[in-house]
Amino acid sequence: MRGLAQGEQSTLADPRLQLVFRSGGYLADPVSGSVVVQDIRSHLTTPTTKVVAAALDATTQKVGTGRYAILTGSTTTWTAGTYRAVCTYVMTAGGPTYTQVVEFEILSAVDWPTGAGYVGYLSTRRAWEEPYAASTVAAATLHRHIAEQSGKLEFYTGRFFEPRYLKVKVSGQNAAKLILNNPIIALEDAYAVWQTTTGEDTYKFEQYLYKVYNRHLDGYAAEVDDRIYPHIELTDVDGDVVTVSSWAWPYGNQNIEVRGVFGYTDPEMDQNQGRVLVGRTPRDIERICGALIARAIEDPTLTALSTWSPGSLSSYRTRDQAVTFGSSGGGGGGGASEPTGDPLVDSLLVRYCRPMAFKAV
Helix, strand or coil, rough: EEEEECCCCCCCCCCEEEEEEEECECCCCCEEEEEEEEEECCCCCCCCEEEEEEEEEEEHEECCCEEEECCCCCCCCCCCCEEEEEEECCCCCCEEEEEEEEEEEEEEECCCCCCCCCCCCCHHHHHHHHHCCCCCCCCCHHHHHHHHHHHHHHHHHHHCCCCCCEEEEEEECCEEEECCCEEEEEEEEEEEEECCCCCEEEEEEEEEEEEEECHHHHCCCCCCCCCCCHHHHHHHHCCCCCCCCCCCCCCCCCCCEHHHHHHHEEEECCCCCCCCCCCCHHHEEEEEEHHHHHHHHHHHCCHHHHHHHHHEEEEEEEEHHHEECCCCCCCCCCCCCCCCCCCHHHHHHHCCCCCCCCCCC
């Protein structure tokens, strides 16, 4: 989830908030669609419209293939908290209508001169609603906690949990498969890159020449999860996987540039099996972020071992308030747990960590 400081706005020139559209493994433009921006700061009130519904416009909103800016207009008078853009769209003429929801936060301009670097895996609305924080905790305070704990989750896991457009360079290994670091949502292009006497030159691999593995978004996550082993693979003109060694991603150092939208998102239910939805931030990531925020609010000075390292508790007696901490063992108590100090939280977190990799310089 991204943020805008009060007074900032998302525009085509500065598309802080974006809609992402895909068809199968590739970014693709919708046939038509409309988007409305709503104030959803409180779950106790009906959402109110901040930007009236308007048709998607390729001239004023299109950032690139399959990426459209969410236009907010001025946010000077908007109150800090959670907002959302709701887009209904059609990917093929006469096809089904889909809905994409992009939540974002309006941030206090005092704490955030710009919201460009804000990343949050929990909304202030949900933090109050669950509740991970009392309703008396100000949105500005929550934003600081959310940004801090979200950054820790990315550090702990080595991943991010929202769609992000990236241009990444990887090393070709003279093989049909090209291994990528981040789960693929949809790709835009892939290029071979090399240096010349006049600068950099490129060769574009047309989309029909390679297969994108993002099957987890289409309901296959239970049987084959391409988030664990993200890669693309060269094919022949019939779409079959290449088996001859003469057709491969060329060997080199950082010589293949892949452009597209990446991120570890959970699949959304698609009754039409249209292969168009981009997924959402996993619920467990929101829950972990909320748990860490609740601890930070309870003990901001990091002095309560029982709050920050409950896994090290070996005994606890409420009468006479006797507590014993230990350092041996693990799992359900009597031993510290990494990285959060809580075995229950870490048991949820471990499934989202990037697999171990062996590399050499």
